[in-house]
Amino acid sequence: MKKVRQQLTTWMTKQLQLPADVMMDLPRITMIGQLHIYIENHRGVLRFSNQELRLLLKNGHLLIKGDHFVIKTILPEELLLEGRIDQVLYIDDTNT
Template sequence: MKKFKNKMRTWVTNKWQLPPDILMDLPRITMVGQLHIYIENHRGVLRFSNQELRLRLKQGQLLIKGDAFVIKTILPEELLLEGRIDQVTYINE
């Protein structure tokens, strides 16, 4: 049943030319240089420190590494992180 739902979402997205993040619950990540990163459609913070942020996604995790991290805004599905961003990694579980 899960495969059918995924195929149906993909078909609807392609047929109606909709952005995939809307129908498929994909994260939307917007970076401004190495200073800011804005993430939408996350499922919660798993770990936060001065050098690392790990977010849970619908499928997998997002790992952000750097230095001097400060969470400027956090909402149920949105997060704005400031600091020096060195690495952004998607971890597929």
């Protein structure tokens, strides 16, 4: 049932030309060089350190690695991270 719903949402998004991040509950990531990253539509912080940030997403995790991390803004679904960003990895948990 979950797969059918996802397929229907994808089809509706394409047919109605609606933004996929809104319709499908996807994260929106805006990165400015290696200095700032702004993430919208996350589900919470799982781990934070000076060199790593792991966020929970609807379908998986977002892992950001680097150095000198500082969370400048944190809201229920938005986060602004500053520091030297070396890697941004999406870890998919939809193995069902």
